[in-house]
Amino acid sequence: MSTARPSMFQRSRSANPKEQLIHVLLLCCALVSILTTLGIVVVLLRSAVYNPGPKTAFFEEVSLGEFLTDTRWKPVERSQLSPEADQGHFGIWPLLSGTLMVAVIASLVSVPTGLGAAIYMSEYAGPRERSFLKPVLEILAGIPTVVYGFFALHFITPMILQPVLKHVFGIEIGLFNVASAGIVVGIMVTPMIASLSEDVLRSVPRSLREAGYALGSTRFDVSMRVVVPAALSGILAAFLLAFSRAIGETMAVTIAGGHKVLFSVNPFEEMRTMTGYMVHQSFGDNSADSIQNKSIYAIGLALFVITLSINIASQWILRKFREVYQ
Amino acid sequence: MSTPPLSVTPQPSDVQSLKSVNFISGSDSTIRRRLFLSRVFAWCCRIATYSALAALVALLASIIVNCLGRLNLSFITSVNSVDPAEAGILAGLWGSFWLISLTTLMSVPLGIGSAVYLEEYAKDTWLTRVIKVNLSNLAGVPSIVYGMLGLTVFVRMFDLFGSSAAKSKAINLLGIVKIPLPLGDIILAGALTMTLVILPIIIIASQEALRAVPSSIRTASLALGATRWQTIRHQVLPAAMPGISTGVILAVSRAIGDTAPLIMIGALTVARFCPAGIDSPVKLLTEPQRILQAPMDQFTAMPIEIFHWAKQPGDDFSPVAASGIVVLLLVLSVFNGFAVWIRYRTSRGLKW
Numbered sequence: 001m002s003t004a005r006p007s008m009f010q011r012s013r014s015a016n017p018k019e020q021l022i023h024v025l026l027l028c029c030a031l032v033s034i035l036t037t038l039g040i041v042v043v044l045l046r047s048a049v050y051n052p053g054p055k056t057a058f059f060e061e062v063s064l065g066e067f068l069t070d071t072r073w074k075p076v077e078r079s080q081l082s083p084e085a086d087q088g089h090f091g092i093w094p095l096l097s098g099t100l101m102v103a104v105i106a107s108l109v110s111v112p113t114g115l116g117a118a119i120y121m122s123e124y125a126g127p128r129e130r131s132f133l134k135p136v137l138e139i140l141a142g143i144p145t146v147v148y149g150f151f152a153l154h155f156i157t158p159m160i161l162q163p164v165l166k167h168v169f170g171i172e173i174g175l176f177n178v179a180s181a182g183i184v185v186g187i188m189v190t191p192m193i194a195s196l197s198e199d200v201l202r203s204v205p206r207s208l209r210e211a212g213y214a215l216g217s218t219r220f221d222v223s224m225r226v227v228v229p230a231a232l233s234g235i236l237a238a239f240l241l242a243f244s245r246a247i248g249e250t251m252a253v254t255i256a257g258g259h260k261v262l263f264s265v266n267p268f269e270e271m272r273t274m275t276g277y278m279v280h281q282s283f284g285d286n287s288a289d290s291i292q293n294k295s296i297y298a299i300g301l302a303l304f305v306i307t308l309s310i311n312i313a314s315q316w317i318l319r320k321f322r323e324v325y326q
Numbered sequence: 327m328s329t330p331p332l333s334v335t336p337q338p339s340d341v342q343s344l345k346s347v348n349f350i351s352g353s354d355s356t357i358r359r360r361l362f363l364s365r366v367f368a369w370c371c372r373i374a375t376y377s378a379l380a381a382l383v384a385l386l387a388s389i390i391v392n393c394l395g396r397l398n399l400s401f402i403t404s405v406n407s408v409d410p411a412e413a414g415i416l417a418g419l420w421g422s423f424w425l426i427s428l429t430t431l432m433s434v435p436l437g438i439g440s441a442v443y444l445e446e447y448a449k450d451t452w453l454t455r456v457i458k459v460n461l462s463n464l465a466g467v468p469s470i471v472y473g474m475l476g477l478t479v480f481v482r483m484f485d486l487f488g489s490s491a492a493k494s495k496a497i498n499l500l501g502i503v504k505i506p507l508p509l510g511d512i513i514l515a516g517a518l519t520m521t522l523v524i525l526p527i528i529i530i531a532s533q534e535a536l537r538a539v540p541s542s543i544r545t546a547s548l549a550l551g552a553t554r555w556q557t558i559r560h561q562v563l564p565a566a567m568p569g570i571s572t573g574v575i576l577a578v579s580r581a582i583g584d585t586a587p588l589i590m591i592g593a594l595t596v597a598r599f600c601p602a603g604i605d606s607p608v609k610l611l612t613e614p615q616r617i618l619q620a621p622m623d624q625f626t627a628m629p630i631e632i633f634h635w636a637k638q639p640g641d642d643f644s645p646v647a648a649s650g651i652v653v654l655l656l657v658l659s660v661f662n663g664f665a666v667w668i669r670y671r672t673s674r675g676l677k678w
Contacts, residue, residue, distance in 0.1 A: 022555045023447055029439030030448070030457050033529065036522050037460050040471060043478040116374025124368055125375075136379050142576075142658065143385070144583025146629045147651050150636045154644055155388040187381045194378070218364035241466065248468025250586035251629070255636050275470050275586070282473075282590050288482065300474045304467065311466035 044304060047297035058294040062090045067298065069093075071263045075281075075292045090295060092302060094263040098178060098271035102253050103246040105182025105267060106189060110242060113186075114193025115235065121194070122201040123223050134195075141191035148188050149255030152180040157256070165268070176258030176270040184256060185249050189242040196241065200234025201227055233321035240314035244307040250275040274299050389655075392648030401649050405598045406631060410642045413635070415650050420600040421513070421593075421625035422582060422657075428517035428621055429524065429581050434574055436521070437528030438563075441570075444529070445536040446558055465526040473590025476519025481591050483508035503618045511592040513601055514621045519587050524577040531573020535566040568672040575665035579658050585629040595634045597626040628654045 051057040059067070061078070070091025078088050117137070121130055157173075157180040165171045173179075204227050212222040228235070258270025261277070272280070278296045286292040396410075404414030440457075448454040478484060487495050487507040495507040509515040539562050547557040563570075589595075602620035604610060610617060632654060635647035 016553060019553050019555050023443075026439050026443035026447060029436050030443040032436055033440060033461055033464055033525060034457060036475070036525070037464060039479055040467065040475050043475050044471075047478070113374045113377055116371040117378055120368075120371035120375040124371060133375060133379075136382060140378055140382050142579060142583075142662065144585070144629055144654065144658075146583070146585050146632045146636065147385070147389070147655070150632070150644075150647055150651060151385045151388060153636060154392060154648075155384060159388075187378075187385075190378055190381075218360050220364035220367040221360070223367070244466055245468075248470065250468065250470045251633060255633065275468065278470055278474075279586065279589055282477075282592065283595070288485070297474060300471055304471050307466060307468055308463060311463055315462065 040304065044297055044301040047294055048301045055289055058291070058298040061291060061294075062298075066090060067092055073261045073277075075295050077291050088291065090298075092274075092299070094261045095272060095274045095277050095299065096302075097263050097265065098253075098257065098261075098273040098276070099247055101178045101265065101267060101271060102182045102185055102249070102257065102273055103243055105179060106186035106246040106249075107239070107243060109183055109186025110190040110193050110246075111239060114190045114238075114242070115197055117190070117194040118197035118201055118235075119223055119228070122198050123219065123227065137191040137194055140187065141195075143188075145188065145249060145251040146255070148184040148252040149181075152184040152252060152256035156180040156183050161268075171268065173268040174258070174270055176256065177268045178257055178271045179267040181253040181256040181273075182267065184252050185246045188249070188252065189245050192245065193238050193242045196238035197231070197235045200231040200238070203234075204230045233317050237314040237318045240310050240317070244310035244314070247310070248275065248303060248307050250279060254279045274303050278303075389648045389651050392644050393652050394645075396645035397649040397652055401646075402653060405600070406596055406626075406634075407598075410646050413643070413646050415628060415631055415653055416605060417597045417600050418626050418628040418631040418650070419653070420604060421597070422627045422629075424513045424601050424620050425516050425520065425588075425625065425627055426578060426582055428513065429520040430574075430578055432517060433521040433524050433528055433577070437525050437574070437577075438532050438570060440525075440529045441532030441536055442558060442563070445533050446554070446562065461526050461529055465530060468586075469523050469584050470586040470590055472519055472523045473587035475522065476515060476587060476591045480509050480515040480518045481511055499618075502615055503622060505622060511594070511624055512622050513625045515591055516588055516593055516625065516627075517621070519591055520581045520584065523584060523587055524581050527577040527580065528574055531576065532566070532570045535569025535573065536562065538569060539565045568669050571668045571672070572665050575661055575668070579661050582658060582661070583629055583654065585627070585633055588627055588630055589633070593630055594624055594626045595630055597624065601625050628657070 046052075046057065048058045050060065067090055070089055071093045072089035072091050073094045074089040076088040117133070121133055125133060153175065157175055157177065161177070161180055162173060165173055208226050208230060209222050212226045217225070253273045254276040257273055257276055259272055259280070260270045262269055262271050264271060278299055281292055281296045284292065400412075401414045402419065403416055404412060405417045406415075407413040444454065444457065448457075485508075496504040497507065498504055505514070506512070509518075543561050543565060544557055547561045548554070552560070601623040602616040604613070604616055604620060628650060632647055632650040635643040635650060638647075
């Protein structure tokens with residue numbers, strides 16, 4: 001197979017059983033990641049789409065059309081006996097809207113700060129300032145998400161959102177709200193956007209900047225009209241990764257986002273997200289065969305599909321639009 | 327991971343300094359306006375950067391203010407309680423200890439093995455490409471989804487052995503350890519799940535570290551007659567160790583703070599016992615047979631207890647939650663300090 005390398009390896013491999021055994025063992029290690037993906041897909045499909053055993057899967061009881069179009073989420077067992085009003089509803093929109101609200105608010109917070117920080121660190125800050133700022137961002141990225149949930153509940157909402165909204169706009173808001181969850185998730189993904197974007201900004205060759213300065217550009221012109229456009233694909237890819245991370249974020253939004261299942265676009269409402277619903281259901285004592293338990297697999301499948309598509313889109317953008325410099 | 331200081335970006339100080347501004351512009355107001363805009367932009371970027379610092383300070387301050395008056399020695403020597411004045415984090419501390427030890431034991435060999443295979447052995451076949459693409463996708467899967475995988479595969483084992491509540495069947499190892507089938511919500515199941523969560527992070531970091539080892543090291547070793555594995559074992563891996571250990575510690579710190587997969591597999595939220603009854607390091611020495619029993623016990627973990635306290639209604643438990651966060655952050659900073667130390671220690675002897 002490999003023509004570049006001499007047959008030395010092939011011979012030593014076949015001659016030495018120990019070397020061969022190690023090769024196989026290492027291959028097995030590498031296959032674990034493939035098995036993990038297969039496992040995730042099988043587990044989600046088995047409980048959500050089609051169950052080969054005697055039990056039924058979620059989508060065998062609830063149609064995909066209802067799941068994607070109904071705007072009510074009321075996970076109760078369906079039966080012929082109960083009256084129409086008590087029937088379960090399984091439309092993903094209330095949960096999806098909560099998740100999207102969090103992700104959009106998080107983007108509004110993290111894109112300006114993350115991108116600003118990336119530009120500052122790559123274009124303005126000296127090596128000393130960088131060596132101080134980088135660890136700060138790393139610490140911010142390393143703080144567990146439960147801590148951010150606590151921060152939202154005990155600082156962002158009572159110290160910032162409630163007083164500002166009350167005194168400036170005269171709105172009273174509750175302790176649980178999507179805005180505080182979105183803000184802390186935004187703080188959480190800012191380091192990700194900043195460090196990924198900074199890497200691509202730094203990979204823009206110096207000659208482009210020097211050409212800009214030679215033509216009489218100010219630093220603003222060079223940053224915003226030369227460097228950022230040249231690095232745009234990488235910045236977009238970083239944003240998509242952060243967006244997908246915000247969608248999959250669990251603990252902070254479960255703590256701060258609240259309990260109501262609502263289809264709304266009001267950021268000061270309490271709303272449950274997809275991940276929040278999954279956590280909530282796993283605390284309940286429903287049996288493994290109940291529709292509530294199956295519904296978390298359906299939500300999990302939706303979450304997996306959404307985050308996977310965004311990640312693939314991000315990789316595609318990086319590959320497709322990469323600028324290659326000599 | 328901090329990058330070494332790179333070369334200074336071009337500093338057009340002559341354009342920026344006021345003296346030359348006056349010299350260039352004189353009467354031209356558009357240049358003045360452009361320079362003003364440039365300066366405003368610089369300040370916006372600076373504010374954006376330092377707002378991240380402000381957020382960090384606010385976060386730490388809000389936690390410290392909340393934990394004052396509650397955090398004391400008894401907090402880390404007692405287990406959870408319904409009384410906020412008596413609740414402690416001991417059960418979570420030991421639960422996290424066992425969980426993370428097992429996770430590290432399983433994920434480090436697997437992760438480094440995969441990375442060595444991908445970087446040193448794999449040829450460019452379709453299988454290799456599939457593994458590589460798959461890895462970057464796995465790293466982006468939300469950890470709660472891994473929790474569902476762990477719940478079905480490890481905790482319930484596809485219901486092949488009946489329901490997990492019955493715990494009828496078990497594998498007996500040497501008469502000391504009973505591995506229940508299905509596993510149920512025990513530490514081993516949590517550690518297996520957590521291993522899968524952090525495996526992609528370890529593999530990707532180790533791959534980068536291996537790639538940074540110059541190929542001259544390999545060719546020199548092979549030229550001296552070492553086999554491929556000898557080359558990897560004695561030359562490549564030691565040289566890549568600083569990078570690999572940094573990646574491992576970052577991944578393990580992520581596992582310490584990760585909560586969602588543990589909640590999904592059904593770890594306890596309120597536990598008033600330590601796994602296998604080991605509640606002090608002394609018992610590890612005096613009753614060593616319990617060490618093997620601990621992985622088969624039910625557990626809670628630090629972040630789960632914090633989550634439980636944080637979502638209690640009212641303000642009674644917020645000092646408890648804040649104290650738990652302080653303990654968690656202290657453990658994390660010890661870990662990260664360790665990473666810095668390892669990087670410093672192991673990188674001293676390496677020069678090429």
